[in-house]
Amino acid sequence: MHSWKVVVAGEGGQGVQALAESLALAAFRGGFEALYIPNFGIEQRGGVSLAMVQISPKAIGAPKFLLADLVVALSARSISRTRQYRGANTIFIYDSSLVKAPEISDEVVGLQAYDTIAPEAFAERTAYHEEGPVKELRIARSIAIPAADMARRELHPRVFNMIILGAIVAVVKMVTLEQVKEALAEKLERRFKADPQLRELNFRALQLGYEQVAGPVHTAV
Amino acid sequence: MSERSMPRCWNRESKPHRFCPGCGHGLVLKALGMAIDELDLAGRTVFACDIGCSLLAWDFFTFPSLQTHHGRTTPVMVGLKRADPDQIAVAYMGDGGGYAIGLQHLISAALRDDPITVILVNNTVYAMTGGQMAPTTLPGQKTETSPFGRDVDATGIPVKGPEMLKAVVHPEAYLARGTVAQVLKLKKAIQKGLEAQMAGHFSFIEALSTCPTNWRTSASATWAFLEKEMGDYYKVAELMH
Amino acid sequence: MPQTARSEQRSFMTGNEVVARAALAAGAEYMFGYPITPQNEIMHYWRRLAPRYQRGFLQTEDELSAGFACLGAVLRGKIAFSATAGPGTVLFQEPLSMAEMMRLPVVVIVQQRGGPSTATVIYSQQEVTLTCFGGNGEGLRLVYSTSSHQELYDYTIKAFHQAWRYRFPTFVLGDGYQAKMREALFLYNPEDRGMGAVPARPLLGHKGSNGNGEPQLHLRNAFSVEEELAEILRKHLADFDEAAPYLEEHEFIGEPGANLLVVAHGIVGRAAREAVEELRREGKKVNFFRPLTLRPFPEKALQQALANSNRSMLVVESAQGQLGSLCRLASGHEALQRFDTFYRPGVGITTEEIREAVTL
Numbered sequence: 174m175h176s177w178k179v180v181v182a183g184e185g186g187q188g189v190q191a192l193a194e195s196l197a198l199a200a201f202r203g204g205f206e207a208l209y210i211p212n213f214g215i216e217q218r219g220g221v222s223l224a225m226v227q228i229s230p231k232a233i234g235a236p237k238f239l240l241a242d243l244v245v246a247l248s249a250r251s252i253s254r255t256r257q258y259r260g261a262n263t264i265f266i267y268d269s270s271l272v273k274a275p276e277i278s279d280e281v282v283g284l285q286a287y288d289t290i291a292p293e294a295f296a297e298r299t300a301y302h303e304e305g306p307v308k309e310l311r312i313a314r315s316i317a318i319p320a321a322d323m324a325r326r327e328l329h330p331r332v333f334n335m336i337i338l339g340a341i342v343a344v345v346k347m348v349t350l351e352q353v354k355e356a357l358a359e360k361l362e363r364r365f366k367a368d369p370q371l372r373e374l375n376f377r378a379l380q381l382g383y384e385q386v387a388g389p390v391h392t393a394v
Numbered sequence: 395m396s397e398r399s400m401p402r403c404w405n406r407e408s409k410p411h412r413f414c415p416g417c418g419h420g421l422v423l424k425a426l427g428m429a430i431d432e433l434d435l436a437g438r439t440v441f442a443c444d445i446g447c448s449l450l451a452w453d454f455f456t457f458p459s460l461q462t463h464h465g466r467t468t469p470v471m472v473g474l475k476r477a478d479p480d481q482i483a484v485a486y487m488g489d490g491g492g493y494a495i496g497l498q499h500l501i502s503a504a505l506r507d508d509p510i511t512v513i514l515v516n517n518t519v520y521a522m523t524g525g526q527m528a529p530t531t532l533p534g535q536k537t538e539t540s541p542f543g544r545d546v547d548a549t550g551i552p553v554k555g556p557e558m559l560k561a562v563v564h565p566e567a568y569l570a571r572g573t574v575a576q577v578l579k580l581k582k583a584i585q586k587g588l589e590a591q592m593a594g595h596f597s598f599i600e601a602l603s604t605c606p607t608n609w610r611t612s613a614s615a616t617w618a619f620l621e622k623e624m625g626d627y628y629k630v631a632e633l634m635h
Numbered sequence: 636m637p638q639t640a641r642s643e644q645r646s647f648m649t650g651n652e653v654v655a656r657a658a659l660a661a662g663a664e665y666m667f668g669y670p671i672t673p674q675n676e677i678m679h680y681w682r683r684l685a686p687r688y689q690r691g692f693l694q695t696e697d698e699l700s701a702g703f704a705c706l707g708a709v710l711r712g713k714i715a716f717s718a719t720a721g722p723g724t725v726l727f728q729e730p731l732s733m734a735e736m737m738r739l740p741v742v743v744i745v746q747q748r749g750g751p752s753t754a755t756v757i758y759s760q761q762e763v764t765l766t767c768f769g770g771n772g773e774g775l776r777l778v779y780s781t782s783s784h785q786e787l788y789d790y791t792i793k794a795f796h797q798a799w800r801y802r803f804p805t806f807v808l809g810d811g812y813q814a815k816m817r818e819a820l821f822l823y824n825p826e827d828r829g830m831g832a833v834p835a836r837p838l839l840g841h842k843g844s845n846g847n848g849e850p851q852l853h854l855r856n857a858f859s860v861e862e863e864l865a866e867i868l869r870k871h872l873a874d875f876d877e878a879a880p881y882l883e884e885h886e887f888i889g890e891p892g893a894n895l896l897v898v899a900h901g902i903v904g905r906a907a908r909e910a911v912e913e914l915r916r917e918g919k920k921v922n923f924f925r926p927l928t929l930r931p932f933p934e935k936a937l938q939q940a941l942a943n944s945n946r947s948m949l950v951v952e953s954a955q956g957q958l959g960s961l962c963r964l965a966s967g968h969e970a971l972q973r974f975d976t977f978y979r980p981g982v983g984i985t986t987e988e989i990r991e992a993v994t995l
Contacts, residue, residue, distance in 0.1 A: 194817065197647070197817060198647055198817075201647040201819050202647075206818070206819060207647070207817075207818065207819065208816060208817070208818040209816060209817045209818075210812060210815065210816035210817075211815055211816075212757075233818065233905075234905045234906055234908065234909030234910075234986050235902070235903075235905050235906030235909060235983070235984065235985050235986045236812050236816050236902065236905070236983075237812075237983045237985055238985050238986065238987065239985050239987045239988065240987070405853075437841070440711075440839065442707075445857065449855070449857050452853055452854075452855040452857075453852075453853035453855070456852075457841070457852075458839045458840050458841060458850070458851075458852055458853070459852075459853050459854070460710065460737075460839055460853070460854035460855065461854065461855040461856060461857060462703065462706075462733065463703070463729060463730075463733055466699060466700075466703040466729070466730070466733075469695065469699065469700035469701075469702075469703035469704045469707070470703045470704065470706055470707040470710075471707055472693075472695075472700070472704050472707065473665075473667060473693075473703065473704025473705055473706060473707025473708040473709075473715065474707030474708060474710055474711050475707070476665065476691060476693055476704070476707075476708065477664065477665050477691070477707065477708030477711050477713035477715065478708075478711040478712075478713065481711065498696055498697060498700075499696065499699075499700055499703075501696075502695070502696035502700065
């Protein structure tokens, strides 16, 4: 495929915007045209957070679009919220973990402004058991990644979105893991400096997510 | 006024001025002119006037002057001063412009201690628009929009501007109320205001003034209203911290 | 003083940051601003960058104050600007009408949001009429409508130059999408591209009296008699008409013999261009027209484009006919074959939707 239209959606606080922005920045660094646009306003604050990214070798048209080539849903609620963007040629990545991501009420004003995953205990409290894999007949391919479970088991709950980003890279192919790592290092420079382990953790999560789609890759992280 | 008694910084070409007979604006502007002459500031002063009768002063002086919108003289001078701090910025307005439509700007400039000098002419009415009630109209005073006398229960009490601003200004800001009945004292207050500006602080001088046209008063009744009714309610004073 | 941009530096950023960097590059000296979404980050970036380049910033008590403070700065020859949106644009009409009357070259960036009233903080193209004609006057303003970050950079810089060259208040009309999205652009120093300094000079001061480009001693905008006003307005209007051919800008894609002209401006222009290019690749005879200046409107260019498009147009905009009215007015006396509309007030428009709306 020569260009990608991507929708990423999740709960406010799951890092949706940072993820989408890093993807676009990596594509820009790779020499492509890239456009990232957040759905801001009320939605950014506590509701479903949604971002659109386009990557293309040519000039990009409208910032928004009706149908995506790739839809990524990080929470149960965002699976239904992104239905409108999924068509016959859409690839769908979703988090199939047993832990439900926190849903934050629009009314909880005090919790609106952060852009990291909600505290683990909060997620635990709202845990639920999913009824089974998401079935959609219309779309091209559905990729279930138990990202939150993997993150909790193997790394740290906070980096579940990096596992998803790794999977996106494996599907999109126009950007490399290295470019994404550079983009993350640029975006999170201060936090990485303050906590070098965080850098390591994020990069390992990326690799893990990538391998979920592309198979094991032997590279030094 | 004879040529000789005019302040040097008055623009001869725009005299005689355009204010009504008996209007106090000419006296306030004389006090301002004398203050600027004495401080020798004509070379670096910019004067801006509001809409309302004060607009008639748009070409009153030999130094640069401009006329702005109703209530907006303060922010224009704030912008000018910020962009060009060497200028002495004088904002000239009426009581409607300063205490009603432009109060938000006046208070904000005072809060920020913007180094400008605001001169507000209090004649208790909206004069140019035909004598409506102003924030400064006295209790019981008749105007076109208080034809039975200002009812303070319905419309509140007359505003005391310098006293109000005292609650928000920097300790070194200058606040005063003068009157056209004492032009030399008014001039002194304006001088102190300009000096406060030069020291980097906000200054505000309210000048009690006359409007026989809208008060519908004779010469003697005009003066009596200024000195008695207005003087009783609005105390001539410097309001220092 | 450090340079504001390395030569031809390819960057990836939000539109709001683009505006702040363009204003810096153009030599803007002071920003007076008041918070309103979606333009806030223009102030944020400006405030952070300004001290490094000895530029000023003041957060005022409201948009009226921001606008009038800009005028005060401009009067003393300082390059001043502000940015606003929605209800803030409404309040800006008062200072901007004074700027029209006194010919004060203030620059305002408008990042359109949904209206009327507070509506959404997100996006619209509903501030076209307000920005072009919002004052109690004749719309003596320059209005650029940009469609990409590159244009946002180029035309913000240009806005300062044209404002001071022609002395009309000048707007850059963006929107919430342009404000918040990130894409690539080239930053540059205007002088590296042969652009001189913005021709700013004091408009109110001691030298001279009237005219001859010297500062005026006394300035007013209230007049005693109708004839006095009429004479001044006649001159302003003549200046505007005379400048119009040098100011008008547009983009056209197509050739003679087409069946339809798709017209859009700003960010919607991108969707319309993409839709038209797709249709043309499929052999459809469709042309594309995008006014880059909404005021003055590229009237002759639109009429030429219509002549090449069977005098049929489809106007697409995120408003209920604000661009449509401008197009109708500019389309000339000859009747139109078709005047189709695709109006989505306050809502974004995609390439796919425009493709569907084109019927041939």
